[in-house]
Amino acid sequence: MKFRKYDQAQTKFVNLNYRKMLGEDSDAVLINGMIEVLDLSGIEDRYDEVGNPAYHPKAMMKIIIYGYYEGFFGGRPLSRRYEKDLGLRYLSNDDFPDHRTINLFRVNFKDEIAEVFAQVLMLCKELEMIGFENLSIDGQKIKANANVFQNKNLKGIRKEKEKIEKLLKKLLESELDFQQEEEKKIKKNKLQRRMKKLEQAAQLLIEAGAEGDDKLRYNLTDPDSRIMKDKRGVLNPDYNAQNTVDDKFQVLTAVNVINTPSDNEQLFPMKEKSEENTGSPHKNTLADCGYSDKETFTQMENDPTTEYYVPDRTMYTSKNDKYSKWNFKYEDEQDVYFCPQGNKLIFIRTSKDKDGLEYRLYRTEDCEHCDVKNKCRKKSKNKGKIRNRTICVYPQDEAIKRMRKKLDSKDGKKIYQVRMSTVEPLHGDMQKNRGFIQFVLRGLEKVNSEYNLLAIAHNVRKIILHRADALKKYLANAAKVA
Ligand code: SF4
Structure with a gap:
């Protein structure tokens, strides 16, 4: 025989062991181990004994976190990926939920997902990945799952309502044959649904004081989103995702999504949230000038738990401007x-x-x-x-002057530089490398849940990247104890 037997129609019985095929160092196996040691009883307790057995919360959590880790954020892309991805086949044990089940899980267990973030953070702490030296705080604008053209003010909403009223009237008066009647019914329902949405939006805008204020707008696709300017100056319906990052391995210690464009007023809540999650304050807390207003500076001086490094908004521009008030000389006697x-x-x-x-x-x-x-x-x-x-x-100018002096000192400059290399790369990694440029879910609560999943995936990646061996030891010890 000239050639080896080559028959592609021949079926095979194969003994599959996904874990063996993936290897103990694979991302999927390490993620599996991490989720296995977490306490998911909060989610488990919310399931009823009655009805069809549900997918196990551990399997759901593993699949979703692996999805965010690999850059598949929606239920549909994840489902499409399943057939080709050995990691997903292993984590789901070849019993893969459909995209609706995945999406519902993310929405139904918002609080529990935040709790999982805290547990993964504790794992980072256990693996000595948090240095508690420098904590950087920053926000990034992430597009909402909303159409920019659906952002309307009260005037625009009233105009569209009038148009729909006319269309509905015309539709009801028209004489149509039997088949056209069916189409008319579908069209009428669609217009009525839109009308209801517009009425709700108008009501909310009136309550917010939009009468006579054309700047106040409401997005009809995602009402919680707000028009914000991103770093390139582009206006979009966005959310503002706040992060606190430890500088040792860029572990995220707290996240929160807000729907106000300004970072102002976020400094202390985010610093406290990080402290609550990690159990300790950081030696230094760093943030850009977007986090400071006049009152912040006295509050920063009165907080004994950390040393703040936050410039005011004109610190760098006023340096080279001799006509700035900061460069006028004061004479206290007179x-x-x-x-x-x-x-x-x-x-x-x-x-x-x-x-x-x-x-x-x-x-x-x-x-x-x-x-x-x-x-x-x-x-x-x-x-x-x-x-x-x-x-x-x-x-408050005196406190601002003291902060400027601190930031201008040799040590101050060195410490403040850490911010650039800690929190800025995080934004780049999430948006450019992982491709998370838009939320999949809609509404402030749901996007918070989604961002928590993204943050969990980020910390999981840091563990795998920097502490894979320590993790394996930790998991082996946990298995012995169990
Ligand atoms: S404040 Fe002094 S420098 Fe400025 S315009 Fe008046 S005189 Fe000139």
Whole structure:
């Protein structure tokens, strides 16, 4: 015989052992081990004894986390992947749930998924992956599963309602044959559903005070999303995903998705959430200027649990701007400031800004004859008939100055640099490498659950990448104890 037997129609009996085929170092086997040692009784207890037996929560959790780990975020892509992916076949034990079951699990166990995040974080702590040295806080804008053109203000909603009313009236008045009647029924139902959605949106907008305010908008696809500007300046219906990251192995210690574009007011809640999850505060807490407002600085000084490194919004721009108020010299004996031209700014009065914060107003007596007035006076808020330069001095400015000094010191610079290499790569990894550029689910609660899954997958990846051997030892010990 010239050739070996080659018959593709020949069927085979094969003894399959997926674990053996994958190997003990494979991602799927390690993920399997990690989920096995977690306590999922919170999920298990919510199932009833009656009815058809459900998929085991451990199997569901393994499949979903493996999906987020591999970059398959929806139930459908995961189901399509199943046939080809040995890891999914192993984790599901060849009993794979359909996409609806996967999606329902993510939605039904929101709180329990957050609890799983905390347990995986504890595993990171057990494997000595949290250094408690530097904690970086930052947010990233992630697209909502919503159509930007479905973002409407009250005027737009009323206009569309009128249009639908006319269409419905025309439809009801039309005389049609039997077959057309069926089509009419489908069309009518569709229009009525849209009308109901518009009415709900109009009601919510009125309650939010949108009457006469065209800027207030409501997204009809995902009402919880908000129009936000991303890093490239593109406006989209987005969510703002907040993260705190430890710098030792870039382990995520806390996450929270909010629907306000600003990071302001997130510094202390996120720092506390991280502390709650990990059980200890970090030595240093780092965040960019988006997290600071005037009041934050005094609060930061009064928090003894950590050392903050957070610049104010004008710290870097004012450095090279000699006409910035920060570069005016103060003379405390006379209580006056001196501008770069040596002109005096004298105290005028105490006042309050739009946020209710008190400040002291200082003003020059003559800027009209100054050679650099066009460079300097544009900084002045005084656009009235008095064209002399004014500056507002807040009691919180002293705390801001101390923070600037700290950040400008050799050690301060070194510590603050850690932020760039800790939390910024996390955003790149999630969005560019893993492809998570849009939420699959809709609504603030559901996207939070989804982001928790993404965060679990991130920490799982860090464990596999940096502590696979320690994990295997830990799992072996856990198996002995059990
Ligand atoms: S414009 Fe007024 S405050 Fe500014 S440098 Fe000239 S004199 Fe000084």
